[in-house]
Amino acid sequence: MTKTNRTILLSLLVLAGMASPAWAQAAKSELTVALSSFSAETVDPALQGHNVKYYLSLMFDYLVGTTPEGQPSQAGGLASKWESSADHKRWTFHLRRGVKFHDGTEMTSEDVKFSLQRAMGKRSTTGYAGPLRTLIADIETPAPDRVVIVTKEPTLIIPTYLSRSLSTEGIVLPKKYIETNGDDVFARKPVGTGPYKFVEQVVGSHIKMTAVDNHWRIGVPKYKNVTFRLVPEETTRIALLRRGEVDVADVSRERVKELEKEGFPIHMRKEEAIIHAWWILGPDGRTPPTNDKRVREALNLAIDRGEIAQSIFGGYAEPAAIPMGLTWAFKDVGFKVTPDMMYAYDPARAKKLLADAGLAGGFSLDVYAFQLPGFPEGKAFAEAIAGYWEKIGVKSKLIPVDYPAFRKMWVDRKAPGAVGYYNIANRDWIGAYALLEKQGYTPSKLNDTVNDPEVDGMLAQVMRQTDREKINALMRNVYTRLRSEHHGLPIVFVHSPYAASKTLGKWNPGSVMYDLFLDELARK
Amino acid sequence: MLRFVLFRLLQSLVALAILSVVVFILARATGDPLHMILPMNASAEDYANARAYLGLDRPYLQQYLSFVGRALTGDFGTSIRARRPVIELLQERLPNSLKLAAFAMGVSLAIAFPLGVMAAVRRGTGVDRAAQIVAVLGQSLPTFWVAIILVEFVAGRLQWLPAGGADGLASYVLPGFTLGWFVVAGMMRLLRSGMLEVLDSEYVKLARLKGVAERRVVWVHALKNALIPVVTFAGIYFAVLVTTAIVVETVFAWPGLGRLAYDGITSRDFPVIQAVVLVTAILVAAVNLCVDCVYALIDPRIRYAR
Numbered sequence: 001m002t003k004t005n006r007t008i009l010l011s012l013l014v015l016a017g018m019a020s021p022a023w024a025q026a027a028k029s030e031l032t033v034a035l036s037s038f039s040a041e042t043v044d045p046a047l048q049g050h051n052v053k054y055y056l057s058l059m060f061d062y063l064v065g066t067t068p069e070g071q072p073s074q075a076g077g078l079a080s081k082w083e084s085s086a087d088h089k090r091w092t093f094h095l096r097r098g099v100k101f102h103d104g105t106e107m108t109s110e111d112v113k114f115s116l117q118r119a120m121g122k123r124s125t126t127g128y129a130g131p132l133r134t135l136i137a138d139i140e141t142p143a144p145d146r147v148v149i150v151t152k153e154p155t156l157i158i159p160t161y162l163s164r165s166l167s168t169e170g171i172v173l174p175k176k177y178i179e180t181n182g183d184d185v186f187a188r189k190p191v192g193t194g195p196y197k198f199v200e201q202v203v204g205s206h207i208k209m210t211a212v213d214n215h216w217r218i219g220v221p222k223y224k225n226v227t228f229r230l231v232p233e234e235t236t237r238i239a240l241l242r243r244g245e246v247d248v249a250d251v252s253r254e255r256v257k258e259l260e261k262e263g264f265p266i267h268m269r270k271e272e273a274i275i276h277a278w279w280i281l282g283p284d285g286r287t288p289p290t291n292d293k294r295v296r297e298a299l300n301l302a303i304d305r306g307e308i309a310q311s312i313f314g315g316y317a318e319p320a321a322i323p324m325g326l327t328w329a330f331k332d333v334g335f336k337v338t339p340d341m342m343y344a345y346d347p348a349r350a351k352k353l354l355a356d357a358g359l360a361g362g363f364s365l366d367v368y369a370f371q372l373p374g375f376p377e378g379k380a381f382a383e384a385i386a387g388y389w390e391k392i393g394v395k396s397k398l399i400p401v402d403y404p405a406f407r408k409m410w411v412d413r414k415a416p417g418a419v420g421y422y423n424i425a426n427r428d429w430i431g432a433y434a435l436l437e438k439q440g441y442t443p444s445k446l447n448d449t450v451n452d453p454e455v456d457g458m459l460a461q462v463m464r465q466t467d468r469e470k471i472n473a474l475m476r477n478v479y480t481r482l483r484s485e486h487h488g489l490p491i492v493f494v495h496s497p498y499a500a501s502k503t504l505g506k507w508n509p510g511s512v513m514y515d516l517f518l519d520e521l522a523r524k
Numbered sequence: 525m526l527r528f529v530l531f532r533l534l535q536s537l538v539a540l541a542i543l544s545v546v547v548f549i550l551a552r553a554t555g556d557p558l559h560m561i562l563p564m565n566a567s568a569e570d571y572a573n574a575r576a577y578l579g580l581d582r583p584y585l586q587q588y589l590s591f592v593g594r595a596l597t598g599d600f601g602t603s604i605r606a607r608r609p610v611i612e613l614l615q616e617r618l619p620n621s622l623k624l625a626a627f628a629m630g631v632s633l634a635i636a637f638p639l640g641v642m643a644a645v646r647r648g649t650g651v652d653r654a655a656q657i658v659a660v661l662g663q664s665l666p667t668f669w670v671a672i673i674l675v676e677f678v679a680g681r682l683q684w685l686p687a688g689g690a691d692g693l694a695s696y697v698l699p700g701f702t703l704g705w706f707v708v709a710g711m712m713r714l715l716r717s718g719m720l721e722v723l724d725s726e727y728v729k730l731a732r733l734k735g736v737a738e739r740r741v742v743w744v745h746a747l748k749n750a751l752i753p754v755v756t757f758a759g760i761y762f763a764v765l766v767t768t769a770i771v772v773e774t775v776f777a778w779p780g781l782g783r784l785a786y787d788g789i790t791s792r793d794f795p796v797i798q799a800v801v802l803v804t805a806i807l808v809a810a811v812n813l814c815v816d817c818v819y820a821l822i823d824p825r826i827r828y829a830r
Contacts, residue, residue, distance in 0.1 A: 239680030
């Protein structure tokens with residue numbers, strides 16, 4: 001063997017030795033999840049909204065538990081039961097006894113009160129801090145295992161607001177630990193009551209957790225350690241999956257068939273989000289020409305939703321019909337989407353409607369094109385809808401921006417009539433109501449996209465109503481009105497695929513927004 | 525020499541001062557970070573609260589002076605996005621970037637040196653042409669494409685090397701090669717042309733006439749003198765590799781400075797943007813200063829020209 005050949009052989013042996021890192025060789029007491037985005041990467045629940053729940057749900061418990069299907073569960077939260085007074089203004093939560101934080105202190109009603117006050121505080125940026133500030137009058141702690149939330153108005157919404165099915169306001173935090181160490185220390189070394197303890201966070205890389213000895217909800221966790229790895233590039237996530245370095249990875253819809261062929265189980269979160277577009281309002285509401293109902297209907301009829309579902313979302317999408325209508329909420333309130341509500345692809349009728357509205361020659365329409373987390377197809381989608389509108393004579397101008405720039409135009413109302421869109425996470429009826437209160441209710445001003453007094457009146461009643469049947473009827477009427485007035489452009493519901501390793505076993509990622517219920521996977 | 529160093533140091537400080545103003549203005553020109561961190565239903569009051577809490581409600585001049593004053597003590601503020609001190613984020617990321625850049629530089633030196641020398645010695649032969657092809661490919665193939673191909677085939681299909689992360693020596697190979705290959709091209713060309721010039725010089729001819737072995741002539745006498753521009757190039761490129769590896773860091777999920785900068789820009793995280801740009805500038809200025817000093821030491825004409 002020549003000297004050169006020996007050198008090459010030696011190099012190959014060294015490389016082969018390096019090729020299998022420790023974490024690929026370790027026994028599967030580890031669970032590694034690769035995600036394309038960690039959102040804000042904060043581990044303090046008061047500093048972020050829903051989209052950090054993927055990892056926070058393992059470290060913390062919620063006051064009100066939720067099943068993976070999104071139903072309230074007395075077995076899954078720190079409150080083992082709850083009830084309201086006859087006037088629905090006092091909500092009493094009975095806390096589980098003997099639950100300890102990771103630092104060994106016992107969880108009590110004082111922690112619940114502290115956590116809720118913190119979630120509603122000035123510093124909080126959680127998704128529903130605003131509505132809770134408006135709603136809650138007082139928080140009482142008559143006993144260590146009992147907390148009473150007093151509301152200003154009668155309401156049914158409190159348990160859901162504080163549950164795992166919505167945002168992070170219901171997460172219970174350690175009062176003593178935070179008061180002793182301060183917010184900054186807590187944000188770096190969080191302490192909760194969840195089945196996994198925080199170990200390490202390297203921003204932009206990973207979050208590591210280790211199991212508690214025994215958790216009140218899932219017992220001894222199956223995996224000793226759980227690591228969330230931030231891997232923005234999909235090719236890399238899939239390579240990691242193939243190498244056995246990760247157990248779960250979010251993948252795009254276009255890679256699903258290929259991975260299935262290779263034998264990787266795909267867990268599909270059905271109808272995880274609706275792709276919904278809307279027209280930005282002006283300072284005084286809708287502006288011409290989209291203040292004309294016929295124009296709004298024409299723009300809806302011009303879009304071939306079936307083709308978009310196939311060509312842009314790889315067939316993993318279903319046409320949508322109701323502006324801001326969420327299918328998980330439809331089940332709760334008994335709303336049925338009838339065949340006549342579905343928008344047929346009918347460019348001829350769209351043209352006629354435009355002609356009836358005096359716009360036979362078309363008009364100019366700005367379409368903002370941007371990508372969003374979980375919606376990498378954003379720009380292709382914008383190009384597609386602009387293309388459909390061109391076919392009926394609407395001169396669509398695509399404006400590439402990033403989402404924050406669009407959001408500024410939207411909330412500042414600086415581009416009235418222009419089109420934007422969002423991938424709105426599917427959710428239950430209260431979550432759907434909260435969404436409508438954000439985006440369909442005129443008094444919410446900044447984010448309103450509808451500006452319809454009739455819708456406003458019904459939404460105002462939902463908040464005050466305590467009869468569930470009446471709430472259901474109001475919600476059904478809201479959806480009917482949104483559809484009949486064409487108050488938006490519901491396009492498709494998308495299914496979101498998660499690829500798993502071949503050895504992962506049975507897993508139900510559930511249907512709660514931004515939560516994969518990985519703790520259920522850790523249940524032995 | 526001291527005068528020369530002090531003058532260059534002063535130039536660097538002036539450049540950094542100007543840069544601090546530019547980055548302060550440009551970071552704010554990208555938009556309002558509150559649109560990223562506040563929920564959709566945030567009220568005007570929520571915006572005002574957050575602005576006050578983050579110190580963004582103060583006049584720009586006050587914000588700038590506060591930024592510069594604290595930066596001089598190594599405090600770059602708190603990340604708006606991650607809500608952690610920026611200096612901590614830099615401490616986590618900068619070593620990763622330095623290590624990756626060092627590895628990539630090692631890869632490029634290991635490839636460029638033999639290729640450059642062989643190409644010069646065997647000018648016009650197949651070896652020369654092959655070396656030129658390697659160089660052209662290194663510069664012309666898009667880095668993201670090379671990175672994706674390596675991840676897909678070497679890591680994903682062949683499973684020879686890790687696909688991502690900064691965990692162990694093996695994880696350096698693919699990102700290091702991707703970055704290093706790009707540098708190989710320039711370095712090899714410089715070395716080749718330097719070697720051609722030196723190999724044609726009188727003292728090399730004399731060495732040959734005196735019967736010095738060809739291997740010694742090439743690798744000792746000629747290479748030493750062809751190295752000066754290559755050292756300069758390597759020094760400058762090292763700083764560039766540390767700070768501009770955004771694509772490679774993204775594809776290989778490498779927690780380095782480039783991705784910190786990218787995340788900072790996309791989330792309007794002013795403190796992070798400012799800190800990364802300043803640290804990058806300091807690094808580049810320091811490397812340039814070192815290179816200038818080395819050059820001045822080697823070639824006295826440079827310091828006398830000053």
